[in-house]
Amino acid sequence: MPQKILIIGNSDGIGAAVTHALVTQGDEIVGISRSPSPLGNNGPRHEVLDVSTPEYPDLLQRLIAEEGPFDTCIYCAAIGSELTLPDLSREAQVIEVNLTAMVKTFAALTPGWISRKHGHFIGLSSLADDFYNEDAPSYTASKAAFSNYLVAMALKLRSHGVHVTNIRFGYVDTKLPKAARKPLMMSTAQATDYVLQCMNTRPIQLSVPKLAGAILHSLRWMQSFRVWTS
């Protein structure tokens, strides 16, 4: 049966690829991003809005009233910011888009899902949530809180019939990652397959690729040792 799915941040990258795949398989999509949908006017409904603006919660309520109830929400919106000292002016905006707007989205959808005992929130996090990144501290901090929040909510809501999945990706081939070297990078098609797999199996967390996760985790232990001995 076709699902009704709200996708936040689906004009580009993984969100756009997931939208294309779900439309192709017959699901009903509503999207939000700052740019128009690449699928154009003949594609699914798409609202153009910055999720960090005060209008965002009102838009969510309007979409729930007009298009809901949604079966699933996939939160893909994120920005990165490389820290170039002494300018810290973009740091708070990264937290707003990557974390605060996700929490607002979650808050808008979950009460209805609890009353219907049905709903699935999928958030796209990063293997970098387990790492101190001096060059992009707001991005990694936003993802650390993002993952922690969603896993805690998954544990809290499971008995209410609401599923929450935190997907921790390594490098995916989109415009977002700016690193000079991107080991073990996957394609957006591979990332899409993982998202679709999670829609079916509804795990609390998926970390892929596993090898990248293990390497980053080891580096994090080395960082922790450095912090501990400093």
Ligand SMILES: NC(=O)c1ccc[n+]([C@@H]2O[C@H](COP(=O)([O-])OP(=O)(O)OC[C@H]3O[C@@H](n4cnc5c(N)ncnc54)[C@H](OP(=O)(O)O)[C@@H]3O)[C@@H](O)[C@H]2O)c1
């Ligand atoms: N690519 C990677 O290597 C990688 C690795 C790990 C995790 N992830 C995560 O996967 C998710 C998707 O990343 P991606 O690589 O697909 O990034 P992307 O290609 O840059 O796409 C990001 C999407 O978010 C939207 N967006 C950004 N700021 C927004 C705002 N203020 N309001 C509304 N929409 C906004 C963008 O659309 P507009 O610009 O039109 O607003 C775009 O559709 C992110 O959460 C990211 O952290 C990515």
